Amino acid sequence: MILDLLLLFLLGLSFGSFVNAWVWRLKTGRSISTGRSMCPSCKHQLAWYDNIPVISFVFLQAKCRYCKKPISWQYPLVELATTLLFVGIYLHFSPISIQTWTVLALWCLASVFLVAAFVYDYKWMLLPDRFMLPVIAIGIVLVTMSGVQNGWQSVVPQLIAATVFTSIYLAMWFFSGGRFLGDGDIRLALAMGLLLAVPQLLVAVFVAYVVGAGVGVYLVAQKGRKRTDQLAFGPFLIIGLYFGLFWGEQIAHWYLRYF
Ligand SMILES: [Zn+2]
Structure with missing residues (x-):
């Protein structure tokens, strides 16, 4: 059960990260399938360790590693909200609707x-x-x-x-x-x-x-x-x-x- 929840939590975080990227790419007209993530301010390509949901935000103290411009709170908030919803749906609905x-x-x-x-x-x-x-x-x-x-x-x-x-x-x-x-x-x-x-x-x-x-x-x-x-x-x-x-x-x- 703990392992299930941990796995769901990690999946939720990656869904949240995907949502952030998707919204930004839809607005800027970039395709979701091509190219790596970049900083919206300085356009520097982000390394994988700059892009870990929530953790990178905390570790970088809400500032871009390259240009030091603030990173929006939107990113960790969306990641956390998505994770809560993801885990919440499983806990709330899976006992009732088994399908x-x-x-x-x-x-x-x-x-x-x-x-x-x-x-x-x-x-x-x-x-x-x-x-x-x-x-x-x-x-x-x-x-x-x-x-x-x-x-x-x-x-x-x-x-x-x-x-x-x-x-x-x-x-x-x-x-x-x-x-x-x-x-x-x-x-x-x-x-x-x-x-x-x-x-x-x-x-x-x-x-x-x-x-x-x-x-x-x-x-x-x-x-x-x-x-x-x-x-x-x-x-x-x-x-x-x-x-x-x-x-x-x-x-x-x-x-x-x-x-
Ligand atoms: Zn930057």
């Missing part, structure tokens, strides 16, 4: 594509199709598998919820002229509708808006950001999606019992 493919799908979904989409949207206010389309595809596969296993009637409420939820986002996008949310958020809404059953979806939306409002109020109070400055909403929806995925059912049950 290996579900765990594999959730790994790709939650600890690669959604983390990459989160980082990209947070930094550049865009949810690239490169990340969102695989998320939607995984959602469709999971719904289809569920339909095949449990009968197609069982997925009808899911499909209705996904359609309604996506339509709400489509309408908000249309009537705001794309000012309040981008078209990437519509794809994210579709993915959430496909991935979460109705109670989980409601929990996800609730968490997204509460966290979003909290951060918004905090930023305005700090005066670091004017009220008019835009803040991407995708990352909050993704945080909500994680809550829905991991604890949506428990939170919904708890809510129904007490209110």
